[in-house]
Amino acid sequence: MVDPATDPLYRVVVRLGIAFGIGALIGFEREQAESAGSIAGSRTFPLFAIVGALVQAFFPSMLPVVLAALALALTVAYGARAWFERDVGLTTLTAALLTVVLGAMTMHSDRGVVVAVVVGGVVTVLLSAKGAIHEFAEGIDERERRASVKFILVVLVVYPLLPDRELDALLGLNPRFVWLMVVFVTALSFAGYVLSRVIGTERGIAVTGALGGFVSSTATTVSMAERTSEAASLSRICAFSTVIASAVMFPRALVEVAVVNRSLLPSVALPLGAMTVVGAVAAAALYWRATAESDLDADVENPFQLRPALFFGLVFAAVLLISETAHARLGASGVYATAFVSGLADVDAITLTLSRLAAEGEVSRPVATTGIVVGAIANTATKAGLAWLIGTRRHARLVTAALAAVSVVGLAVAVAV
Structure with missing residues (x-):
């Protein structure tokens, strides 16, 4: 047969x-x-x-x-x-x-x-998707178009020219790897940007928060806080959008870990997954208790711009060097301190750095996992601070309470694991 x-x-x-x-x-x-x-x-x-x-x-x-x-x-x-x-x-x-x-x-x-x-x-x-693509292309103004073209050209020209080895002149950094991470993070943000332009943030506050958060959760936080200063009645709705944007940051970090060091993903997925769930629940509670619905629009810019990309490259390289040095001299506590300080400004850099160091055996998986969670907590603290600095007190209290719960759960799970 x-x-x-x-x-x-x-x-x-x-x-x-x-x-x-x-x-x-x-x-x-x-x-x-x-x-x-x-x-x-x-x-x-x-x-x-x-x-x-x-x-x-x-x-x-x-x-x-x-x-x-x-x-x-x-x-x-x-x-x-x-x-x-x-x-x-x-x-x-x-x-x-x-x-x-x-x-x-x-x-x-x-x-x-x-x-x-x-x-x-x-x-x-x-x-x-012909109609949606044409509508998206027509919606991009000339300034954004020029910025995107310049960025893509620089990526195509610079990446192949960079040496793919560690250089003593750069304190042991691999310039091609650093630039690859710049391109990866920018492309990840651009994917969210395209979705926001195609779907349209005017379709609802949930979409506004999620898409704005995938491009830049910090920018979304600032945008929502500014709206509460203009209309205090939007405090709860804006808090909902801010928390959703912050919760989306954690799956984004998981994507970055999966690309750089897939073996680290299972240990990182537990605390970041828990933070995502708690953030989603807190956001749902805010939305459920909202007294009115209102369409909101997050101020999201095209991430294909050269200057922010170069700045991220410098930050990533600095965090990579500092993390290696801090771990060599201070052990795990040095990594956590670096993660917290770096996370105050940007969670992508410390996530990619610790994923890489764990892949090379420079730090252990538990240290890398906890460091990534610490960076994420620091970044949520920044968002709470922005809510207090820009938004109304009611908005700030709601955001702080939700993000505090997210941070506590994430740290507890990271320590337990």
Whole structure:
């Protein structure tokens, strides 16, 4: 009896089915597109994927030829449409060629199947989000656009030129790693920024706090406190948004730990997870007792700006050096002191630093975990201080009470673990 799991014919048929599904997924989306449905849609795209799969399975050396032939045929078809319909969009042409490649990837290897499915889903989402993407692009002013372009160009030019080794001239720092962390943190903030522009913070205060917190919880805290000074009746609603923004900071830190040192994630997930839950509960209580609902808008700026990125790079490098020195001379207490001082300004730097040091064996996992929690607590203390400094007393009391509960629970769990 033939085992389906090892039978070559069975594997080919299954992967053909996957290729067909990817093509159908993209094809259905293109069928609904006003500018694409007349050229290629729900029937043509599955055929593109199957062609790619069959060629890769039986004639892999012919794949470039097939792609060139399809590109020529599609170019002719689009040329005719551009002539008669005055439509010169290249999105569907590009999607068609990509579908052939995705179909071929399903036959290439097991990893190719996974990548093809993921990319197919991302492509479908990207194509279907045309309106939202165009609206987002049109909403970016010229100053933000120039800043983003400069930042991206600097990233692409600087990163490959930096040496990927520890330099004595930089006190043992690896400049490429430092810059990589700058890019990573900025990209993480930019993801939240894009969501805030696409979804729109005007859709509710929960969205305002969550998205604003993922970009910059400190900026959201300042924005909410300023609103209470303008309208005291918004104190509870603004406190809710501030606490939500602070709670989002903890999952963001978990993402950073997972990227830099995945082995540290289980120990850090317990205290930061507990802080997230307590923050969410406190925010829910504030919202439940709110006397009125009001749409709020957080002052969130495009994080793709060169000067703040360079400043974060300097802070991260300084924290990395100070943490190593403090641990060597003072032990765990030196790490905690550094974490607290660093956390007052920024929690990302100490999170990335301790994750890296734990990965290299410079500090133990318990010390790294507690240090990250201490940094997060220091940052919540900063937010409470900003609420007292800028907002109303009622707003400040609500924020302080909620964030105090979050801090106590986080520290207790970190010590217990």
